[in-house]
Amino acid sequence: ETGVTQTPxxxxxxxxNKKSLKCEQHLGHNAMYWYKQSAKKPLELMFVxxxxxxxENNSVPSRFSPECPNSSHLFLHLHTLQPEDSALYLCxxxxxASGTDTQYFGPGTRLTVL
Amino acid sequence: AxxxxxxxxxxxxxxxxxxxxxxxxxxxxxxxxxxxxxxxxQGLQLLLKYFSGDxxxxxxxxxxxxxxxxxxxxxxxxPSVHWSDAAEYFCAVGSSGTYKYIFGTGTRLxxxx
Numbered sequence: 001e002t003g004v005t006q007t008p009x010x011x012x013x014x015x016x017n018k019k020s021l022k023c024e025q026h027l028g029h030n031a032m033y034w035y036k037q038s039a040k041k042p043l044e045l046m047f048v049x050x051x052x053x054x055x056e057n058n059s060v061p062s063r064f065s066p067e068c069p070n071s072s073h074l075f076l077h078l079h080t081l082q083p084e085d086s087a088l089y090l091c092x093x094x095x096x097a098s099g100t101d102t103q104y105f106g107p108g109t110r111l112t113v114l
Numbered sequence: 115a116x117x118x119x120x121x122x123x124x125x126x127x128x129x130x131x132x133x134x135x136x137x138x139x140x141x142x143x144x145x146x147x148x149x150x151x152x153x154x155x156q157g158l159q160l161l162l163k164y165f166s167g168d169x170x171x172x173x174x175x176x177x178x179x180x181x182x183x184x185x186x187x188x189x190x191x192x193p194s195v196h197w198s199d200a201a202e203y204f205c206a207v208g209s210s211g212t213y214k215y216i217f218g219t220g221t222r223l224x225x226x227x
Contacts, residue, residue, distance in 0.1 A: 004157075006157075031213060033213070040219075041219070042217050042218065042219050042220075043204070043215075043217040045213075045214060045215075048213040048214075050213065055213060056213055056214070090157055090158065092158075096211060096212075096213060101146065101208060101209075101210060101211065101212065102148070102160065102163055103148075103208075103215060104160065105150070105157040105158040105159070106157050107155075107156055107157040108155075108156070108157045110155065
């Protein structure tokens with residue numbers, strides 16, 4: 001497996017469910033990111049982890065809870081979501097401060113909240 | 115304020131025609147510039163990037179982009195478009211050691227046979 005992988009690719013959940021999105025990067029990078037992509041809106045950066053430490057939380061509601069157990073894995077735990085949280089959730093990774101900071105993206109998880 | 119503007123929301127071109135997608139940015143630091151492409155239901159794939167040096171950069175799939183500092187622009191070009199190029203294209207700006215990219219809102223490309 002190469003690059004950045006995400007599972008599941010599609011997820012439908014009710015507002016009372018609890019689910020988790022998983023991201024894994026095989027690039028040896030030190031930073032991982034969660035983005036939200038909604039229709040007709042710019043990509044929204046949600047969370048950033050650098051060496052497993054959270055360095056960015058862009059005022060994301062607490063119903064989204066990230067977890068980074070090591071530099072290769074990133075989770076997004078979801079609970080009591082709202083229909084407006086339906087979107088494509090993208091994971092990315094990069095090697096920050098290497099002089100060639102480039103983010104590489106996974107294929108995304110299409111989330112639908114009923 | 116830092117921003118990236120992609121003024122064209124939709125562009126339609128005929129297969130074999132040339133293409134130029136516009137990107138203008140406003141950024142306080144020395145910019146790193148990127149173009150990504152997204153096919154329906156997929157993540158973002160890096161097409162090319164500019165960090166420094168030659169202002170004309172070559173990318174994958176026959177794309178190129180030119181950095182013009184005086185115009186704060188980083189336009190993407192392709193001399194002959196293929197039907198498989200139909201997708202959404204995103205311009206982004208960042209800088210060395212930063213976690214945050216600023217993305218444009220994207221340009222959706224349609225290719226006519």
